[in-house]
Amino acid sequence: MAHSISIERTVHPKQKPAADQLGFGKYFTDHMFIMDYDAAKGWYDPRIVPYQPIVMDPAAKVFHYGQTVFEGLKAYRTADERILLFRPHRNFQRLNQSNDRLSIPPIDEDLALEALQQLVLADQDWIPSAEGTSLYIRPFVIATEAALGVNPSQQYQFIIILSPVGSYYKEGIKPVPIHVESHYVRAVAGGVGTAKTAGNYAAGLKAQEHASANGYSQVLWLDGVHRKYIEEVGSMNVFFRIGDTVVTPALNGSFLAGITRESVLQLLRHWNIPVEERTLSIDEIVEAHANGTLKEAFGTGTAAVISPIGELFWQGQALRIGEGQTGELSAKLYHTVTGIQKGTLEDPLEWMVDMTKQASVLK
Amino acid sequence: MAHSISIERTVHPKQKPAADQLGFGKYFTDHMFIMDYDAAKGWYDPRIVPYQPIVMDPAAKVFHYGQTVFEGLKAYRTADERILLFRPHRNFQRLNQSNDRLSIPPIDEDLALEALQQLVLADQDWIPSAEGTSLYIRPFVIATEAALGVNPSQQYQFIIILSPVGSYYKEGIKPVPIHVESHYVRAVAGGVGTAKTAGNYAAGLKAQEHASANGYSQVLWLDGVHRKYIEEVGSMNVFFRIGDTVVTPALNGSFLAGITRESVLQLLRHWNIPVEERTLSIDEIVEAHANGTLKEAFGTGTAAVISPIGELFWQGQALRIGEGQTGELSAKLYHTVTGIQKGTLEDPLEWMVDMTKQASVLK
Ligand SMILES: Cc1ncc(COP(=O)(O)O)c(C=O)c1O
Ligand SMILES: Cc1ncc(COP(=O)(O)O)c(C=O)c1O
Numbered sequence: 042m043a044h045s046i047s048i049e050r051t052v053h054p055k056q057k058p059a060a061d062q063l064g065f066g067k068y069f070t071d072h073m074f075i076m077d078y079d080a081a082k083g084w085y086d087p088r089i090v091p092y093q094p095i096v097m098d099p100a101a102k103v104f105h106y107g108q109t110v111f112e113g114l115k116a117y118r119t120a121d122e123r124i125l126l127f128r129p130h131r132n133f134q135r136l137n138q139s140n141d142r143l144s145i146p147p148i149d150e151d152l153a154l155e156a157l158q159q160l161v162l163a164d165q166d167w168i169p170s171a172e173g174t175s176l177y178i179r180p181f182v183i184a185t186e187a188a189l190g191v192n193p194s195q196q197y198q199f200i201i202i203l204s205p206v207g208s209y210y211k212e213g214i215k216p217v218p219i220h221v222e223s224h225y226v227r228a229v230a231g232g233v234g235t236a237k238t239a240g241n242y243a244a245g246l247k248a249q250e251h252a253s254a255n256g257y258s259q260v261l262w263l264d265g266v267h268r269k270y271i272e273e274v275g276s277m278n279v280f281f282r283i284g285d286t287v288v289t290p291a292l293n294g295s296f297l298a299g300i301t302r303e304s305v306l307q308l309l310r311h312w313n314i315p316v317e318e319r320t321l322s323i324d325e326i327v328e329a330h331a332n333g334t335l336k337e338a339f340g341t342g343t344a345a346v347i348s349p350i351g352e353l354f355w356q357g358q359a360l361r362i363g364e365g366q367t368g369e370l371s372a373k374l375y376h377t378v379t380g381i382q383k384g385t386l387e388d389p390l391e392w393m394v395d396m397t398k399q400a401s402v403l404k
Numbered sequence: 405m406a407h408s409i410s411i412e413r414t415v416h417p418k419q420k421p422a423a424d425q426l427g428f429g430k431y432f433t434d435h436m437f438i439m440d441y442d443a444a445k446g447w448y449d450p451r452i453v454p455y456q457p458i459v460m461d462p463a464a465k466v467f468h469y470g471q472t473v474f475e476g477l478k479a480y481r482t483a484d485e486r487i488l489l490f491r492p493h494r495n496f497q498r499l500n501q502s503n504d505r506l507s508i509p510p511i512d513e514d515l516a517l518e519a520l521q522q523l524v525l526a527d528q529d530w531i532p533s534a535e536g537t538s539l540y541i542r543p544f545v546i547a548t549e550a551a552l553g554v555n556p557s558q559q560y561q562f563i564i565i566l567s568p569v570g571s572y573y574k575e576g577i578k579p580v581p582i583h584v585e586s587h588y589v590r591a592v593a594g595g596v597g598t599a600k601t602a603g604n605y606a607a608g609l610k611a612q613e614h615a616s617a618n619g620y621s622q623v624l625w626l627d628g629v630h631r632k633y634i635e636e637v638g639s640m641n642v643f644f645r646i647g648d649t650v651v652t653p654a655l656n657g658s659f660l661a662g663i664t665r666e667s668v669l670q671l672l673r674h675w676n677i678p679v680e681e682r683t684l685s686i687d688e689i690v691e692a693h694a695n696g697t698l699k700e701a702f703g704t705g706t707a708a709v710i711s712p713i714g715e716l717f718w719q720g721q722a723l724r725i726g727e728g729q730t731g732e733l734s735a736k737l738y739h740t741v742t743g744i745q746k747g748t749l750e751d752p753l754e755w756m757v758d759m760t761k762q763a764s765v766l767k
Binding site (some may be wrong): 064066067069073092093094095096097098099100101103104105106109111142143144179187188191192193200202224226227228229230238239240241242244245247249250265266275276 | 430505613
């Protein structure tokens with residue numbers, strides 16, 4: 042590959058946080074990747090520089106009109122010191138789908154992937170190795186033109202930052218209680234719900250605050266039109282085991298097509314477990330709970346991988362699922378996906394990109 | 405008032421643009437107002453400083469999760485050199501309503517208004533005086549905490565910037581053609597459509613691009629649930645004169661409660677013209693057009709004040725309104741509201757705040 046990405050190394054490496062202090066997205070590494078865009082020049086000047094503040098005009102469009110998209114994925118350090126990425130191509134494909142929806146010019150996916158790998162290599166000492174830890178990678182694009190007209194920016198920056206993150210489950214995988222939201226709506230068909238763009242997350246803050254205040258860990262979103270079809274859970278897609286079939290909402294144009302969701306579907310089909318992607322109402326879940334066929338429920342996403350749901354709260358009623366314990370299938374999926382990611386299990390679906398092999402190609 | 409706002413004056417005043425070069429939101433004045441927020445301290449350090457870049461961590465929440473709100477209003481210079489603001493209290497009330505929806509801590513409205521006035525006074529030489537020109541005022545709040553967890557920021561900045569803007573109508577008030585949107589949706593009840601927050605504008609970019617490419621100046625948004633009830637037009641609310649009655653969509657929780665809309669309603673009632681705030685379907689408009697009772701249509705907003713609509717394009721059909729000419733009532737509203745704003749007409753509803761009077765109070 043012939044993209045020349047310049048590298049300026051930091052002369053002030055930071056102190057690395059202790060492994061048990063990591064949390065999520067609190068610490069950032071020594072370097073970042075930046076590339077600029079101007080309508081006249083296209084994308085230019087891809088570079089790795091010391092992690093540093095962004096200096097931006099207060100009239101920059103991102104502050105006023107939210108023209109911005111992002112991605113989230115992880116790099117893992119294996120026991121034998123290899124560095125693995127989980128399906129990074131899919132993230133950059135999705136970034137460009139988000140870009141298209143937000144009227145942001147597309148980014149060369151090969152260049153983006155190469156930039157990401159060079160950046161991770163530059164900061165490879167930051168990749169934690171303890172059980173459940175990883176290096177979270179946050180690529181994002183922001184509109185930087187300093188002008189208040191409501192129209193697409195003429196200038197952008199594409200940036201990648203890295204954050205070592207701790208284990209999502211400090212005491213092993215554990216079911217969480219979820220609040221089914223009946224008042225607030227996150228997105229609607231025809232809107233930007235399928236894009237990974239800032240406004241969707243701002244729109245969810247208030248409902249999340251209410252849920253947290255009532256002891257629920259996340260919100261389950263229903264569709265904005267009928268207020269009854271299941272969409273997603275916080276920053277995760279959602280699956281239900283009803284009888285012997287696994288059901289997840291079909292991609293309908295109002296929620297994010299998760300890469301963990303896609304991977305879980307691949308794995309279930311690989312295992313010959315019956316799966317259905319279809320519309321799924323909250324009433325059907327209530328009914329399956331009542332007649333005893335609702336066996337398991339879980340969320341899927343980059344942060345938690347698999348997050349079992351122990352309780353759904355809906356219209357004054359608490360539906361306990363699987364006696365509040367992690368279901369058999371949820372546990373098997375969690376251990377399989379995280380095992381593949383950490384390199385302790387075979388990778389039958391060829392998800393992982395081994396950067397150790399790529400490292401020489403990049404030089 | 406006892407708020408002490410510090411002032412640091414620029415030592416490098418900028419060259420002011422020529423009156424015919426102004427456009428909208430392209431040039432910014434010599435100073436800006438900033439105030440910081442921290443969860444532990446509350447809002448602190450209100451200050452006027454030279455207009456300057458914002459320096460922000462790349463992990464700042466505004467870039468990733470769009471936790472931000474804004475306002476827009478104008479200051480006018482009268483023929484006798486007074487400086488008038490149009491209903492600024494209403495903007496800061498609405499800012500706090502937006503803040504509440506976006507889980508941003510409220511801002512003292514008196515302090516905000518005082519800050520705005522001191523800033524406008526500091527840059528009063530920037531207020532243009534030609535017909536149709538004004539000083540556009542953009543207060544906004546951005547989440548600045550550097551952390552990737554999806555939850556409300558612990559830190560914010562409240563900023564006010566100023567931009568001298570040209571006349572919206574270079575050749576006199578003129579009707580525009582509008583595209584009625586049937587594919588994309590801007591907002592839905594239960595979402596953030598009533599808040600003035602960045603994500604709503606990002607969500608509208610794509611539809612606006614399509615409309616512009618087809619020669620339409622703005623998009624008329626329909627509701628996201630039934631896809632038939634009229635909501636608003638681009639960055640404006642919308643009114644129709646049907647027979648002798650003026651009809652505008654009732655505030656329903658999915659579009660912005662415009663201050664120009666409210667003012668136009670006040671004026672129409674003051675004139676004893678029958679007005680109705682109610683649900684209004686696109687079908688009703690098509691029917692009123694067909695039976696000849698659709699006399700006028702116009703948008704209302706801070707930028708254009710009144711923007712007559714000469715044509716609505718809906719499902720392959722172009723509905724011409726008032727033979728493409730500015731209607732009688734639209735013209736009367738435009739001249740009355742702009743006359744009050746510029747101080748050439750009486751202000752029967754006490755909308756204007758005369759800063760010339762306030763100036764001494766502030767010192
Ligand atoms: C809104 C939303 N839904 C679903 C997901 C799950 O997607 P993925 O599996 O690609 O992480 C995410 C996040 O990452 C998300 O932000
Ligand atoms: C989405 C939207 N609707 C309506 C309006 C009109 O509101 P106002 O009359 O307060 O300017 C605006 C803008 O300013 C707007 O952004």
